[in-house]
Amino acid sequence: MLKINKVHHIAIIASDYQKSKHFYTEILGLQIVREVYREARDSYKLDLAIGENYVIELFSFPNPPARPSRPEACGLRHLAFEVENVAEAKQNLESKGIEVEDSRIDEFTGKKFTFFADPDDLPIEFYEQ
Structure with missing residues (x-):
């Protein structure tokens, strides 16, 4: 049987990377583990933690498509x-x-x-x- 230990992380693509970075770090207080710019993808990747627990990967990508969240759409709620x-x-x-x-x-x-x-x-x- 497959043994899953825990959720490792959640990946989020932001439409405005700096605004979302501020929200998750300054408003919610998540700690920055590392931030890298991936030139080949023209994308930032920000790893965030709560205490010692790595929880979120925040990404920027050029022109990501909008995803509906309300009314409740199929997929991650x-x-x-x-x-x-x-x-x-x-x-x-x-x-x-x-x-x-x-x-x-x-x-x-x-x-x-x-x-x-x-x-x-x-x-x-x-x-x-």
């Missing part, structure tokens, strides 16, 4: 980050000018969660620990 306190995380984002949905309660787990969007309208969830 959203990216979720675990937080200790959804209300505090929501307040933190709103203080930085990020629009955040009202918090809700997961009907199956009783945990709080909320959604907001990255600069390309990728849905992101904060889910309470």
Whole structure:
């Protein structure tokens, strides 16, 4: 049987690399592991981590096609980050000018969660620990 250990990373292609880099590093606080410019592809690749966990590869590519995220489209639905306190995380984002949905309660787990969007309208969830 195939044995998968964990999710290694999530790859995101940004329409505006600098804007998305700022969002993921300055707004969400992910740490930069490395950033490289790949001349042959005219593309940046930014590796990001939460603590010691490598989580996101942020890419730039010239003229990437738009991908619908709302209404919900087939494919990857959203990216979720675990937080200790959804209300505090929501307040933190709103203080930085990020629009955040009202918090809700997961009907199956009783945990709080909320959604907001990255600069390309990728849905992101904060889910309470």
